[in-house]
Amino acid sequence: MLRKIRHLNIVIVCMLLIQMLVYPVNALGSEKSIITVEQAVQTVKDNFSIPENYTQLNTGYNEYNNRATYSLNWHTAEQPGGSFNAEVDAISGEILNISQWNEELKPSFKLPVLSSEDTLKIATDLVAKLIGKHQSEMQLVTDKQQVFLLNNSQPFTYNYRWIRIVNGVPFPENGVNVSVSGEDGRVINYNYNWTQDLIFPVASNIVSPEKARQVFTDTPMLELQYFLPPVMNPQTREPQRILLVYQLTKKYYGGAVDALTGKPVTLNKPVLVYKPANSAGGISASVAVSTASAAKILTTKSAYVVTEPLDNQDTLEDSQQISQSEAVEIVKKMVTIPKNFVLRNSSLNPDWQNPTEQVWDLQWNTESSDTGEQRYLSARVNARTGDLVGFNRSYGSNQDNKSKPLNRKDSQKIADDFLKSTQPERFELVKVESEDFYGGKMPPNIQIFNYVRFVNGIPVSRNGMYLLVDTVAKQVVNYEMNWNNQEFPDSLNALSLNEITERFLKISPLALRYSLIFYPDGQAEIRLVYQPKLDYDMYVPTVLDAKTGDPMDWYGRPQSQWSRAITYLDIQGNYAEKEIGIMGLTGAFGEYGEHFRPEEKITVGSLLRAMLTAEGNYRDRVLSDGEVLEIAEDRGWLAEDVKLESELSREGLFEIMIRFINMEPSAKVKGIYSVPFIDADTINQDSLGYIALAWGLGILKVEENTLHPNQAATRAEAAYALVHAYTVERPVINYMR
DSSP: OHHHHHHHHHHHHHHHHHHHHHSOSSTTOTTSOOOOHHHHHHHHHHHSOOOTTOOEEEEEEEEETTEEEEEEEEEESSSSOEEEEEEEETTTOOEEEEEEEEOOSSOOOOOOSSOHHHHHHHHHHHHHHHHHHHHTTEEEEOOTTOOOOOOSSSOOEEEEEEEEEETTEEEEEEEEEEEEETTTOOEEEEEEEOOOSOOOBOSOSOOOHHHHHHHHHHTTOEEEEEEOOOOSOGGGTOOOOOEEEEEEOGGGTTTOEETTTOSBOOSSOOSSOOOBOTTTOOSOSOOOOOHHHHHHHHHHHHOOOOOOOOSOTTSOSSTTSOOHHHHHHHHHHHSOOOTTOEEEEEEEEEOSSSTTSEEEEEEEEEEOTTTOOEEEEEEEEETTTOOEEEEEEOOSOOTTOOOOOOOHHHHHHHHHHHHHHHOHHHHTTEEEOOGGGGOSOOOTTEEEEEEEEEETTEEEEEEEEEEEEETTTTEEEEEEEEOOOSOOOOOTTOOOHHHHHHHHHHHSOEEEEEEEEEOTTSOEEEEEEEEEOOTTOTTOOSEEETTTOOEEOTTOOBGGGOOOOOOOSSOTTOTTHHHHHHHHHHTTTOTTTTOOOTTSBOBHHHHHHHHHHHHOTTTTOOOOHHHHHHHHHHTTOOSSOOOTTSBOBHHHHHHHHHHHTTOHHHHTOOSSOOOOOTTGGGSOTTTHHHHHHHHHTTOOOOSTTOOOTTSBOBHHHHHHHHHHHHTSOOOOOOOOO
16 A cells, blocks of 8 residues: 555656646746746645545646646546645745535535634634735625525535725725635635736825715716516526616726716726825736637627427427528528538527527538638527527638738628628617727727617617627628517606616615726726725625616516525524524525514425525526426425415424435335324324434424424424435435426
């Protein structure tokens, strides 16, 4: 065994030496000293415990945004699997981030042994150890809506965030995040972001908050829009909802008002030359934006989801739908397909943007006999309307093409002409957005155009056309259209802009902060601004119902339906205080806001919704009563038809818990169970196995040795039972619904 370990160590050392030879010695300039990969590895080992069985190490060297880093990955090929990943700055030797994950052979949720206070100390000590020089420049902020999940795959984790403070003003773009396991105190994630050489304007002679508020109101920062929230469950083919809302316009950088000039912040560079703060230091007022950032934008913009094709593609649900060959002909009329391209794949799928309709997905490609270069073209055609809703092809330009790229004006003419030929009627209903929207410098061979749809003079979010023009090949290489065909609500009785602004600023008042502004020329600058206060709350609304002024989230749900952690005010001293508190962190049992009502009788519906909320798989949906029952029945939680509003007996509660942990077959075995309760003779014999298992597994808590099986269960009993049911080891079942 010792010989084997020594051999393994020699192998690792040899790998590190080889990597040290192939990595650049000083890639970022002679004035900067780069640490070795071996030093980076040792730095991580000195500060974190890497599991002994993670014997395989992969390393990499990266340069981006004028920064050099080593990426380190430890993992194991043995079961159970796991990995430990780290990134280390190759110049300073600072650990930028780590993350670790381990697989459990017998997954089960474990109650957190450590409190939030315990884990906060662990996180704070780590920050002091790794970046103590910046600790006095940061402030701990609380995510009021940090929502936990009860699952049996990863540990119960507490998350903490510190943000950078400059001249007493927050700079949220910089700081550190730490996640700590409540089971054993392991640091699961650590992310450190601190930008050097920034110049911060002096926070003096600024406009008053009242002045900033007036500018925000007069600009205006909010805009009336038709809002199309994401479809929560595309498989149901539910129609797309169309909501009339007010939300922050894209024109003014998230509702920001410059604190020095008193003007709205746009992506046009200000004439004012900022005076740098003495405490900030630095040599440059701008930060370069890499081409990789632009590439990321392109990748995000052009991606679309392809759902599973129909089982029988030749059988169309609607006889009026076009055939595959007709869809191919439509594409050929709109897009030039090279003769050597072959149609490799076609499928008829629900449109992910409009689930009530279907599209033909068509894919052509070829392989060059000279270079082996793969060229492709994919297209999507609405099977009912025959509209070309999207296509993407490999760029027409190549490295040997020395043509001068078109400027934006000439590139837009190519985009306009394409839409005039393919969508002449719809072209009259859209307006192209400014290039400023993209907030970064595009590569010279690329221009992006986003055409926003207007209905009744009101812009429609997520509706319109998106085009990418290759400025060297002088052609459109990517096109996407999303056009909802439903009737849009009228704007009658909408609140006035002044009314909605007042409501918005009460929810999100303006607060002073430093913000990193990116300009279209690829430069960036620190600006001192007033901006709607986030409070580091994931549910600060930027969308308000235009007719009621009520806040909504990005799924179009009203505030009462948001998934949010709850701190209950009425559970102190209750025997299930810990368990109720854990359920509150998941957002479950939130019918009464911050009041849990522990002694109130639990209903079937309340329990089932709490079970689904705690697992987190339905956070993006508002489940109807019918859906709740359907999911519960599919998972085998219910043995008979029930009404959600009916009260649940203690006996019924424990039956559901045993089904929940997949142990019902064992509970049904007769003649082997007994329980030590005084009133055991009142237990229904068909329920004895369920209750005995619940008692033995710690799911059931009984006072004074009396069960009262037919007594209505309380909400406290339900929370206690559910949390402890999660701790039971059981088979993992993947539910499709």
